[in-house]
Amino acid sequence: MNSVQEVFRIKAHRESAEIILFLVALSSLLFLIGIIVVLFVEGLPTFREVSLSQFLFGRRWYPTSEPPRLGILPLILGSLWVTIGALIFAIPLGLFSAIFLAELCPKKLREILKPVIEMLAGIPSVVYGFFGMVILSPLLKDLFSLPTGLTAFTASIILGIMAIPSIVSTAEDAISSVPKSYREASFSIGATHWETIRKVVIPASYSGLGAAVILGAGRIIGETMTVLMIAGGAAIIPTSFFQPVRTMTATIAAEMGEAPVGSLHYHSLFAIAIVLFLITFLLNILVDRLAQKYHTRVR
Amino acid sequence: MDIRLKTKYLSQKIWFFIFFLSIATICFALGFIIYFLVVRGYKVINWEFLTALPSRGMTEGGILPAIVGTLYLIIGSIVVSLPLGVFSAVYLEEYAKPSPTVTLLRLAIHCLAGVPSVVFGLFGLGIFVKLFGFGVSLLSGSLTLGIMALPIVITSVEEALKTVPLSFREASLALGATKWVTIRRVVLPAALPGILTGLILSVGRVAGETAPILFTAAAFYARGLPRSIFDRVLALPYHIYGLMTEGTRPEKQVPIAYGTALVLLIMVLLVNFLAIYLRRRSRSARKW
Numbered sequence A: 001m002n003s004v005q006e007v008f009r010i011k012a013h014r015e016s017a018e019i020i021l022f023l024v025a026l027s028s029l030l031f032l033i034g035i036i037v038v039l040f041v042e043g044l045p046t047f048r049e050v051s052l053s054q055f056l057f058g059r060r061w062y063p064t065s066e067p068p069r070l071g072i073l074p075l076i077l078g079s080l081w082v083t084i085g086a087l088i089f090a091i092p093l094g095l096f097s098a099i100f101l102a103e104l105c106p107k108k109l110r111e112i113l114k115p116v117i118e119m120l121a122g123i124p125s126v127v128y129g130f131f132g133m134v135i136l137s138p139l140l141k142d143l144f145s146l147p148t149g150l151t152a153f154t155a156s157i158i159l160g161i162m163a164i165p166s167i168v169s170t171a172e173d174a175i176s177s178v179p180k181s182y183r184e185a186s187f188s189i190g191a192t193h194w195e196t197i198r199k200v201v202i203p204a205s206y207s208g209l210g211a212a213v214i215l216g217a218g219r220i221i222g223e224t225m226t227v228l229m230i231a232g233g234a235a236i237i238p239t240s241f242f243q244p245v246r247t248m249t250a251t252i253a254a255e256m257g258e259a260p261v262g263s264l265h266y267h268s269l270f271a272i273a274i275v276l277f278l279i280t281f282l283l284n285i286l287v288d289r290l291a292q293k294y295h296t297r298v299r
Numbered sequence B: 001m002d003i004r005l006k007t008k009y010l011s012q013k014i015w016f017f018i019f020f021l022s023i024a025t026i027c028f029a030l031g032f033i034i035y036f037l038v039v040r041g042y043k044v045i046n047w048e049f050l051t052a053l054p055s056r057g058m059t060e061g062g063i064l065p066a067i068v069g070t071l072y073l074i075i076g077s078i079v080v081s082l083p084l085g086v087f088s089a090v091y092l093e094e095y096a097k098p099s100p101t102v103t104l105l106r107l108a109i110h111c112l113a114g115v116p117s118v119v120f121g122l123f124g125l126g127i128f129v130k131l132f133g134f135g136v137s138l139l140s141g142s143l144t145l146g147i148m149a150l151p152i153v154i155t156s157v158e159e160a161l162k163t164v165p166l167s168f169r170e171a172s173l174a175l176g177a178t179k180w181v182t183i184r185r186v187v188l189p190a191a192l193p194g195i196l197t198g199l200i201l202s203v204g205r206v207a208g209e210t211a212p213i214l215f216t217a218a219a220f221y222a223r224g225l226p227r228s229i230f231d232r233v234l235a236l237p238y239h240i241y242g243l244m245t246e247g248t249r250p251e252k253q254v255p256i257a258y259g260t261a262l263v264l265l266i267m268v269l270l271v272n273f274l275a276i277y278l279r280r281r282s283r284s285a286r287k288w
Helices: A003-043 A052-057 A073-104 A107-122 A125-143 A152-176 A180-188 A193-204 A206-222 A225-230 A248-255 A264-298 B003-041 B047-051 B064-095 B100-114 B117-131 B138-163 B166-174 B179-208 B236-245 B250-285
Strands: none
Touching: A003 A264, A003 B064, A003 B100, A003 B117, A003 B138, A052 A073, A052 A264, A073 A107, A073 A152, A073 A193, A073 A206, A073 A248, A073 A264, A073 B003, A107 A152, A107 B003, A107 B250, A125 A152, A125 A225, A125 B003, A125 B179, A125 B236, A125 B250, A152 A206, A152 A225, A152 B003, A180 A193, A193 A206, A193 B003, A206 A248, A206 A264, A206 B117, A225 A248, A225 B236, A248 A264, A248 B117, A264 B100, A264 B117, B003 B250, B047 B064, B064 B100, B064 B138, B064 B179, B064 B236, B064 B250, B100 B138, B117 B138, B138 B179, B166 B179, B179 B236, B179 B250, B236 B250
């Protein structure tokens, strides 16, 4: 084989490798599209029977009654309540901890604390749910003398703990990415460390901190097993935090096993998943945008 | 010191203390959870608990099928996510030039990572269980979990590839190796610790997931170990859920659930520790 042929052979080889790798890389996109297609193909038949506004704003979820009532407003509100409740715990704890880790923590302590946070992220959601069921809910039941310990409040506490790791690591990343020169400039005009954090570092990392909070919210809305086990499961419009609620995720998980394949109930669970997917999808894109913003600024 | 300066420093002290308290609270919460699970769970765990089949409608006996089922699901998901993840990451890091397609790909990976686990379950149900006709089985569950783990694998392999210095690639190319040979013989071996870390992280995630296998693989009652990839399997996380919500003898099932939760927790935390350790070691050992 002469050298020209050899060069062509190598070139062809190189290109085929690239093409194969590209096709494999497309798989993620393919799966995402697959998810969207499955959800819509299985979910859209719901709207032959109920209108979109009846579905989204209907106040009753009785999928097995005759005729079925398929209003998911209580489920949307259930998800919203536990998410807001969890964020009330998780935002201050997460952001404050991130500030501590990024600004105040000695290096040695950091080496210990970061794995601890990662461990918190590693605990499976079903274990959190189990813990909430057997330890936390009896505790809260006695503490507030409630009829049941399985409430939106209980779920919020556990979900808050679960959201903390992603909030902390994203927020810490954002704070650490603020250039040192910003801090030095602030110190040099006589600001204290706290003034520097409050007036320079935090404003400079707003977009990253926003991304952290939204990421946490996305985690909580999509969380299934924990809320299934400890939020109580009542599909009613919540009026208090100390009341059982039922989220969109828990409804899908609890009822899919019983819904006959192809029935209206079955399709309506996929329709709930469409709503859920769209919410998390939008949150993700928002996180992406915010993260890009602070990454480009650093450069 | 004048009074304004004093209040300034006082408020700094108070705020810094609040920051410290926050992270202390988080550590306390973690300690609290682990403490309770260990204290109530360790009594249940013994050799028989780990190696026996459940008996009397899940109120006695061990959890062997759940352990085995979880291991099978882990292996199955790795078979799916490792090749797809490594090749995708190699393409994105080594070949891809900035283009709209690549931007779209990265966005897709990012979005896939944020899809709620229960939605993955529905996807698995729609595609693998129904459309492909695999039924509720180990195969369907592994495919679903593998796809769920894919973004984790891709992201960590990309990180690993980024740490391999450009000079390695240049040296290999200068010797006349093609790009693909360079990747296979030089870049991937150098990135191996990072790839392993990503793989282990995904194992930790897969082992604990329940929602994706609810409708694709999991069973609560089973006679024995799964015999083929088309069998339903028990899995540790689903077993905990089943023990707490099904059956009629909670006084006997809750202790088993404690034991199962502790086994799962130990497994997942060990896996996570291994990942952290490997990452740290590969960082400190890297002298290039």
